Amino acid sequence: MNGEESMEYNLKAIASQIEAIEEGAKKLKELAPGFETVDRNAEAILAFVYILKKNVSDLID
Amino acid sequence: MEENRKYWNPVVETLPRERLLEIELRRFRELLQWAKEKSPFYKRKLQGIEPEDIKTFEDVAKVPMTEKDELREAQEGKEPYLYGDLLAVPPEKLSIFHQTSGTTGKPVFIPDTYESWQLVVEMWCYILYAAGFRSTDRVFLPFVYNVYIAFWQGHYAAEKLGCEVVPGGGLETKARIQKMKDIQATASMNTPTYGLHMVEVAKEMGIDPRKDLYVKRMICAGEPMPESTRLRLEEEWGADVYDHIGGTEPGGWAGMCSEKQGMHVVEPYFLHEMVDLETMTKPVSPGVKGVAVITPLCRRCTPLIRFNLKDVMMVRQDPCLCGRTSIRVDQVGGRVDDLRKIRGVFFSPGIVEEVIRGQFPEVVEFETLLTQEEVMPVLTLRVEFDPSIGEGQFKELRSRIRERLKIRSNLTFEIESVKPGGLPRYTLKSSRFKDLTKK
Numbered sequence: 001m002n003g004e005e006s007m008e009y010n011l012k013a014i015a016s017q018i019e020a021i022e023e024g025a026k027k028l029k030e031l032a033p034g035f036e037t038v039d040r041n042a043e044a045i046l047a048f049v050y051i052l053k054k055n056v057s058d059l060i061d
Numbered sequence: 062m063e064e065n066r067k068y069w070n071p072v073v074e075t076l077p078r079e080r081l082l083e084i085e086l087r088r089f090r091e092l093l094q095w096a097k098e099k100s101p102f103y104k105r106k107l108q109g110i111e112p113e114d115i116k117t118f119e120d121v122a123k124v125p126m127t128e129k130d131e132l133r134e135a136q137e138g139k140e141p142y143l144y145g146d147l148l149a150v151p152p153e154k155l156s157i158f159h160q161t162s163g164t165t166g167k168p169v170f171i172p173d174t175y176e177s178w179q180l181v182v183e184m185w186c187y188i189l190y191a192a193g194f195r196s197t198d199r200v201f202l203p204f205v206y207n208v209y210i211a212f213w214q215g216h217y218a219a220e221k222l223g224c225e226v227v228p229g230g231g232l233e234t235k236a237r238i239q240k241m242k243d244i245q246a247t248a249s250m251n252t253p254t255y256g257l258h259m260v261e262v263a264k265e266m267g268i269d270p271r272k273d274l275y276v277k278r279m280i281c282a283g284e285p286m287p288e289s290t291r292l293r294l295e296e297e298w299g300a301d302v303y304d305h306i307g308g309t310e311p312g313g314w315a316g317m318c319s320e321k322q323g324m325h326v327v328e329p330y331f332l333h334e335m336v337d338l339e340t341m342t343k344p345v346s347p348g349v350k351g352v353a354v355i356t357p358l359c360r361r362c363t364p365l366i367r368f369n370l371k372d373v374m375m376v377r378q379d380p381c382l383c384g385r386t387s388i389r390v391d392q393v394g395g396r397v398d399d400l401r402k403i404r405g406v407f408f409s410p411g412i413v414e415e416v417i418r419g420q421f422p423e424v425v426e427f428e429t430l431l432t433q434e435e436v437m438p439v440l441t442l443r444v445e446f447d448p449s450i451g452e453g454q455f456k457e458l459r460s461r462i463r464e465r466l467k468i469r470s471n472l473t474f475e476i477e478s479v480k481p482g483g484l485p486r487y488t489l490k491s492s493r494f495k496d497l498t499k500k
Contacts, residue, residue: 011072
């Protein structure tokens with residue numbers, strides 16, 4: 001790896017933030033039943049959370 | 062700064078191989094569990110197979126493969142309408158539809174939820190980033206994407222990378238070339254065939270793609286691309302041309318890096334296996350031709366377990382200089398379905414493209430016909446020469462083509478020249494091999 005890519009990333013800290021976003025998005029859905037724009041946008045956030053988890057959180061032992 | 066970065070995901074793309082394999086094995090078990098619980102098709106198919114019993118890759122090989130015909134059967138006349146019992150999510154969760162081209166039979170319909178679609182797009186981000194696409198690129202897609210996945214995936218992945226994406230559907234080829242010139246597109250996504258066709262048309266317009274256009278990189282999709290075709294595209298466009306492998310069912314799953322030596326499998330999101338050509342059951346070692354079997358490990362909407370691609374490939378053994386630790390594969394022999402035994406010799410139509418694109422720039426278009434005359438199968442190559450080639454040269458060219466094909470394939474071809482514009486041009490999947498012996 002070169003330059004910026006040789007940086008050590010704090011995967012645990014990143015994973016913890018991903019989890020916080022997931023909790024936040026789920027909370028949004030709970031707070032707004034039937035509130036389409038909140039529900040759908042929170043659902044979209046959860047789709048990206050799934051990808052972030054596969055890209056980062058899932059790599060941690 | 063961004064231009065110098067090499068990886069879309071610097072952590073996962075440089076993980077030690079043993080760690081990648083560990084993750085793949087775990088994800089395979091998770092996928093089995095999901096598929097058995099959510100997809101009636103896999104609930105039936107995987108009876109007696111328990112995810113916790115899959116501890117090694119030898120155990121993976123005991124799980125039955127999924128064949129394309131099974132997907133058709135799982136959809137035909139089954140509920141919910143269109144997708145049948147392959148589906149692993151409620152239909153109201155679906156957000157996008159794609160289908161296979163139907164080249165090998167009735168089309169298969171593959172939907173995605175918003176989540177699984179974003180994942181499919183993410184896989185193409187890995188592929189595009191490895192091919193040097195960056196946020197500074199203005200990417201032109203000279204296609205009507207229709208119901209086929211490849212260019213939709215490319216479109217959204219380029220957008221996610223931060224590129225400026227210009228959809229070029231609904232235009233004829235001349236207008237597309239003019240648009241590429243006017244907007245100064247720096248990158249393009251197209252089929253190899255259409256890439257060559259655009260060169261032909263650009264020249265008719267008095268445009269030299271190398272000097273008059275701005276395309277610096279091109280990624281090809283939609284059909285296999287022999288190395289000779291890739292090199293010819295690089296020469297004609299004055300651009301870096303990259304290949305990738307994908308399909309509607311698994312999505313894009315491998316792509317070329319800047320080294321252009323084979324295609325990196327996007328691990329650990331796909332589990333890639335190779336089995337032998339004859340029985341399609343025994344694993345083959347790197348460096349040996351085999352049939353590729355792929356499992357998309359994280360796409361939950363329509364799970365696909367050990368999908369037999371029927372594409373002939375070979376895994377490379379050596380590590381790549383780019384630093385990625387994923388395995389690399391080469392597409393080496395087209396599809397198993399296209400292999401023919403002619404006069405005792407295995408013939409793959411890809412050989413013709415390899416020879417023609419690599420050694421005969423005078424040939425603009427071609428097609429191979431297999432016919433039967435009494436008991437003898439006959440291979441005829443119909444070639445269309447560049448209009449600048451005088452008819453006086455045809456005889457010598459035909460004889461040279463016949464000789465080179467004989468050396469490469471050990472088979473004798475009849476060579477027939479066709480008048481300019483006499484052969485079909487393709488934008489999506491080309492069909493340059495016609496087996497007329499089949500009823």
